[in-house]
Amino acid sequence: MTKPFKGTIKLDDRDSVPDWEAYVQPVAPPGAPSVLYIVLDDVGYSAMEPWGGLIETPNINRLAASGLTYTNWHTTALCSPTRSSLLTGRNHTTNGMACIAEATSGFPNANGHIPFECATIAEVLGERGWNTYMLGKWHLVASDEMNMASTKRNWPVGRGFERYYGFLGGETNQWYPDLVYDNHLVEQPALPDEGYHLTTDLTDKAIQFVKDAKMIAPEKPFFMYFCPGATHAPHHAPKEWIEKYKGKFDMGYEAYRELVFERQKQMGIFPAGTELSPLNPYAEEQSVDGKPWPSLDVVRPWDSLSQEVRRLFSRMAEVYAGFLSHTDHEIGRLLDFLEASGQIENTIIVLVSDNGASGEGGPNGSVNENKFFNGIPDNIEQNLKQLDELGSPATYNHYPVGWAWAFNTPFKMWKRYNFEGGVADAMVVSWPEGIAARGELRHQFLHATDVVPTMYDVLGVEMPEVVKGYPQIPLEGVNFRSTFKSDDVPTPKETGFFSMLGSRAIWHKGWKAVSVHPTIAGWGHFEDDRWELYNTTEDPTECHDLAAQHPGKVQEMINLWFHAAGLYNGLPLLDRTAVEVLTDPGRPQVAPPRDRYVYYPDAAEVPESAAVSIRNRSYSIAVEVDIDSDDAHGVLFSHGARFGGHSLYVKDRKLKYVYNFVGDNEQRIESTTEIPTGRVILGASFVREGDGMPTTGTLSLFIDDAKVGEGRIMTQPGSFSLVGEGLNVGRDPGEPVTDDYAGTHPYRFTGGTITEAIVDVSGDQYVDLEMDALAMMKRE
Numbered sequence: 001m002t003k004p005f006k007g008t009i010k011l012d013d014r015d016s017v018p019d020w021e022a023y024v025q026p027v028a029p030p031g032a033p034s035v036l037y038i039v040l041d042d043v044g045y046s047a048m049e050p051w052g053g054l055i056e057t058p059n060i061n062r063l064a065a066s067g068l069t070y071t072n073w074h075t076t077a078l079c080s081p082t083r084s085s086l087l088t089g090r091n092h093t094t095n096g097m098a099c100i101a102e103a104t105s106g107f108p109n110a111n112g113h114i115p116f117e118c119a120t121i122a123e124v125l126g127e128r129g130w131n132t133y134m135l136g137k138w139h140l141v142a143s144d145e146m147n148m149a150s151t152k153r154n155w156p157v158g159r160g161f162e163r164y165y166g167f168l169g170g171e172t173n174q175w176y177p178d179l180v181y182d183n184h185l186v187e188q189p190a191l192p193d194e195g196y197h198l199t200t201d202l203t204d205k206a207i208q209f210v211k212d213a214k215m216i217a218p219e220k221p222f223f224m225y226f227c228p229g230a231t232h233a234p235h236h237a238p239k240e241w242i243e244k245y246k247g248k249f250d251m252g253y254e255a256y257r258e259l260v261f262e263r264q265k266q267m268g269i270f271p272a273g274t275e276l277s278p279l280n281p282y283a284e285e286q287s288v289d290g291k292p293w294p295s296l297d298v299v300r301p302w303d304s305l306s307q308e309v310r311r312l313f314s315r316m317a318e319v320y321a322g323f324l325s326h327t328d329h330e331i332g333r334l335l336d337f338l339e340a341s342g343q344i345e346n347t348i349i350v351l352v353s354d355n356g357a358s359g360e361g362g363p364n365g366s367v368n369e370n371k372f373f374n375g376i377p378d379n380i381e382q383n384l385k386q387l388d389e390l391g392s393p394a395t396y397n398h399y400p401v402g403w404a405w406a407f408n409t410p411f412k413m414w415k416r417y418n419f420e421g422g423v424a425d426a427m428v429v430s431w432p433e434g435i436a437a438r439g440e441l442r443h444q445f446l447h448a449t450d451v452v453p454t455m456y457d458v459l460g461v462e463m464p465e466v467v468k469g470y471p472q473i474p475l476e477g478v479n480f481r482s483t484f485k486s487d488d489v490p491t492p493k494e495t496g497f498f499s500m501l502g503s504r505a506i507w508h509k510g511w512k513a514v515s516v517h518p519t520i521a522g523w524g525h526f527e528d529d530r531w532e533l534y535n536t537t538e539d540p541t542e543c544h545d546l547a548a549q550h551p552g553k554v555q556e557m558i559n560l561w562f563h564a565a566g567l568y569n570g571l572p573l574l575d576r577t578a579v580e581v582l583t584d585p586g587r588p589q590v591a592p593p594r595d596r597y598v599y600y601p602d603a604a605e606v607p608e609s610a611a612v613s614i615r616n617r618s619y620s621i622a623v624e625v626d627i628d629s630d631d632a633h634g635v636l637f638s639h640g641a642r643f644g645g646h647s648l649y650v651k652d653r654k655l656k657y658v659y660n661f662v663g664d665n666e667q668r669i670e671s672t673t674e675i676p677t678g679r680v681i682l683g684a685s686f687v688r689e690g691d692g693m694p695t696t697g698t699l700s701l702f703i704d705d706a707k708v709g710e711g712r713i714m715t716q717p718g719s720f721s722l723v724g725e726g727l728n729v730g731r732d733p734g735e736p737v738t739d740d741y742a743g744t745h746p747y748r749f750t751g752g753t754i755t756e757a758i759v760d761v762s763g764d765q766y767v768d769l770e771m772d773a774l775a776m777m778k779r780e
Contacts, residue, residue: 028129033434034221034347035125035455036338038331039086041079041137041232042415044357044407045424047324052264053407054248054256055321059332060428063351065439067430068484071269072491072540073446074507075355077415077422077500079170079232080112080139082354082448087120087140087159087225089452089463089475091497091568094118099501099574100170102143106586109569112142113154119467121452122160125223128461133209135202136166136227142588143169147610150590152183165205166227169723174198174229174236174323175393176641176735178607178724185604187733191745192393197238199228203330207337214341226334230327233358233369233398235319237391241329242322249317252302252310253406254279260409268441270410275543277412277421279405285516287523294521296362297413299402312384316365316399319391320407348431348458350451356422357407358398359414365400368663370643374718375693376662393735396643396663410541416519418498418505420542434458435484442483444491445507445536449477457481476568497564502575504529506561510537513547513557522577531558595762599637601730601754608719611639611727614646614686616695616717618763621648622683622702623729624755627675632751633742636682637759638732640720645737648684650675650749655701657684658738659713661694666738671701671708680704686713688763693717729757 007019047053050064051071075082080100081092088095093109095118104112114120122132134156141154146168156164165181172178175192179185190196206226213220249256261276279301285293305313331351338344366372367383367390390397404414404421411421427446429435456463457479465472478492496507501519504526505512515529533547533554547554565571590610597612612619623636630653638647643663649656653674659667675682683702688695694714701709725734733746741747 026127026129028221029460030219031346032129032221032459033431034130034343035223035459036347036349037086037225038349038351039083039137039225039227040327040351040353040426041228041230042355042358043231043324043353043426044404044414045353045411045421045426046260046264046409047231047321047357047407048426050428051426052260052267052269052409054260055324056244057325057328059328059335060351062332062335063349063428063430066432067349067428067435068437068440068442070427070429070442070444070446072443073352073425073427074423074496075353075425075448076498077355077418077503079137079354081500083140083227084114085448085477086352086451087122088114088118089121089449089477090118090473091449091476093499093565093569094473094476097140098499098570101140102170103574104142104587105574107572109571110574114140114159115473116468116470117473119470119472120160121455122223122225123467124160124456124461124464125459126160126162127467129220131213131220131222132161132163133206133222133224134161134164134166134227135206135209135224137170137229137232138164138166138168138227139170141168143609144588144590147590147607148185148604149610155180155183157182161225163209166202167229171232171234171723172198172229173234173396173641173724173735176725177229178726178734187746197236197326199230199327199330202226202228203333206334210337228327228330231320231323233360234396235316235323235391235398236393237319237323237326239392241326242319242391244325245318245321247314249314249321250310252314253299253402254302256406257409260406264410270540274410274541275539276410277541277543281412282516282518285518288525288528291521291523294518297359297401297518298363299405300363300400302402308384309380312380312387313365313400313402315387315390316397317403319397320399320403322391344432346433348429348434348455351426351428352448353425355425356411356413356415356417357404359401359404359416361398361400361404363400363402365398367395367397368643369396369398370718370721371662373722374644374662374716382664393642412542416501416503418500418503418514420540422500422503423498423505429484431458437484440487442487444480444483444487444489445493445496446480446483446491447477447493447496450480450493451477453477453479454481495560495564497561497568497570499565499570499573502526502573504561504573506557506564507536508557508560510535511553511557512536512542513554513561514542517575519575520577521575523575526573533557595760597759597761599727599729599757599759601749603729605725605733606727608640608721608724608726612759612761614715614759614761615719616688616693616715617761618686618688618697620683620685620760621757622681622760623648623757624679624681625749625752626679626755627677627752629751630677632675632749634749634751635728635730635732635741635747636749636754637729637757638737639727640737641725641735642737643724644716644720645725647732647737648682649741649747650682651740651742655682655703655708656740657699657701657709658740659699659715660737661714662716665714666740667711667713668738668740669699669701669709669711669713671703673703673708675703686715730754
């Protein structure tokens with residue numbers, strides 16, 4: 001609200017009295033601490049050393065040694081929902097984030113838009129004198145708003161962050177990321193062969209942001225939300241970091257669990273009598289109408305694998321470990337800067353993982369997860385050929401679900417599920433100046449909603465009733481500052497509410513009830529769900545279901561779940577299949593589909609979600625060019641990248657087209673004649689034949705109206721990438737569709753001027769909605 005003017009206004013300003021109060025920038029209290037959130041992605045409970053893991057994290061260990069390691073902290077089981085709670089202090093369903101931001105529905109609990117009535121901590125602190133910075137993964141904006149034509153109200157700068165550098169979606173290529181700087185798309189500052197990696201880039205920018213302000217106002221505190229892409233797929237890391245772990249996972253995921261569990265008990269994370277949860281406890285479960293448990297969520301026992309497959313799976317774990325250790329190294333650079341600049345003592349650092357380790361790799365893992373989204377199975381023999389390339393720009397890899405199970409030791413299940421494997425996660429809180437305890441464990445039950453209320457209390461900030469004109473929904477988390485003093489302090493939280501993609505749970509005063517219901521499996525029949533009951537004080541790993549002994553308690557907990565769902569917009573429940581989610585006719589779009597799209601050079605990249613869809617249909621591309629040199633070369637039109645994409649380009653005076661089929665098959669066609677100088681239309685036209693999948697047909701090249709080349713190609717049934725590189729005219733930035741280009745990255749068209757590119761898709765489309773749906777639902 002604008003403050004009222006309290007001065008005096010007369011005819012002459014020399015006789016008037018000014019009042020500057022309404023115009024002065026907000027100032028934080030003297031000595032107010034800075035706050036640094038470090039949010040890791042899909043790390044799980046037991047990958048890192050402070051929770052007994054075998055992956056080296058010396059800088060995270062350093063934070064644990066200077067602060068407190070929480071062993072009973074919980075998330076929501078998915079990325080977007082947890083992040084919304086971490087930023088607002090409200091439950092994910094109150095925030096409209098019952099699922100990931102791309103899986104929206106027209107209901108208050110799952111619309112993909114955090115209400116402005118749920119202000120972020122950045123919005124609150126920014127109005128009270130803190131600088132606010134966001135680096136890395138956002139994932140809190142619906143897909144129809146992730147483009148340059150959309151409103152930016154839900155981009156980071158629209159939600160209280162003064163500066164932003166990162167990526168908007170659920171994942172990105174770590175070597176060739178989709179970067180946004182504040183409110184505009186930008187290209188990466190260097191290439192992988194020049195030493196580029198996204199985590200290093202984000203760390204550089206984080207340090208720069210702080211320096212920029214501290215040079216001017218050295219006493220001004222900051223709130224930084226630092227969210228590297230690690231360790232979400234694709235698992236990309238410099239090779240020297242991967243090689244550190246060569247052979248260290250050859251024991252397999254079952255043996256890893258046993259080793260880590262023993263360490264956890266020795267460290268005091270779990271009491272001596274705790275049991276290790278079993279393998280595949282729900283593989284034989286069926287719905288009331290006979291639907292099986294999803295095969296995606298079943299682990300292949302290590303002793304059932306061939307030696308070759310074991311070698312492949314071990315290497316996938318080595319890559320993941322290298323990715324995590326490299327991220328730890330970059331966190332160390334940020335900590336070193338804060339220490340060297342005298343800031344670390346009065347900086348509250350909260351480090352977390354946003355959910356359990358990811359099971360999206362399925363039983364077999366992948367060297368290019370886009371194959372799965374296109375209904376194309378990974379071939380073990382072919383994957384073995386790329387074993388030494390795992391983690392490099394040549395792969396888009398994800399480990400098998402057995403490693404997700406292992407990196408969540410000692411719990412069962414993984415991300416997406418409300419068993420502890422999906423929601424029990426790592427948290428460290430370090431504040432040398434404000435927390436006397438050093439290197440201690442804390443066992444109190446806590447939740448992602450509890451971090452914001454605790455920060456407000458520590459900072460002396462009262463949650464305002466109105467933020468930016470919006471009356472605020474009360475905070476739903478609790479303040480756990482009392483736990484800073486002792487592990488003997490009882491948990492300040494009585495109840496934890498969980499709901500994710502059909503999986504439900506409620507925790508209340510040590511008891512936990514969980515529904516046995518697979519996620520995004522389309523089971524429905526929620527009223528018939530079987531609920532399990534656990535005494536988590538005595539059985540933190542959920543090994544002993546007490547539902548049969550305490551039926552009254554089970555019903556009491558179910559009733560409590562429905563009560564919490566009423567308080568927090570928990571209904572309706574969503575476990576629809578990916579196809580059903582995709583075909584929701586009411587989901588908004590920034591612009592309706594059309595038959596003809598016009599694109600221009602020297603413009604921002606168009607994300608695939610907002611670009612023309614050529615999937616499973618005939619299409620034509622026509623580029624108007626004025627050629628003024630015999631040495632004209634470069635990209636005319638590109639869409640996608642190495643792991644799926646197509647491109648029209650000029651090389652050696654020839655018009656060329658390539659369709660890269662899921663990274664396995666570069667289907668190239670070139671003109672039989674050279675391109676002329678002067679104004680010309682260079683084009684490619686694909687005619688689909690039949691209704692088979694994948695779609696096949698004839699691709700013809702044209703110079704003006706003359707056909708100058710022809711060949712048969714096969715096109716992808718699904719998207720080119722999940723949230724990756726989009727459409728460009730006159731260049732191919734990021735990862736190229738093909739290595740056949742002439743010139744240097746980003747292969748700009750030279751030797752002429754492009755006016756525009758037109759894509760026509762007016763022909764009939766054969767639609768396989770499942771392929772699109774699988775891609776959309778995996779953007780986590």
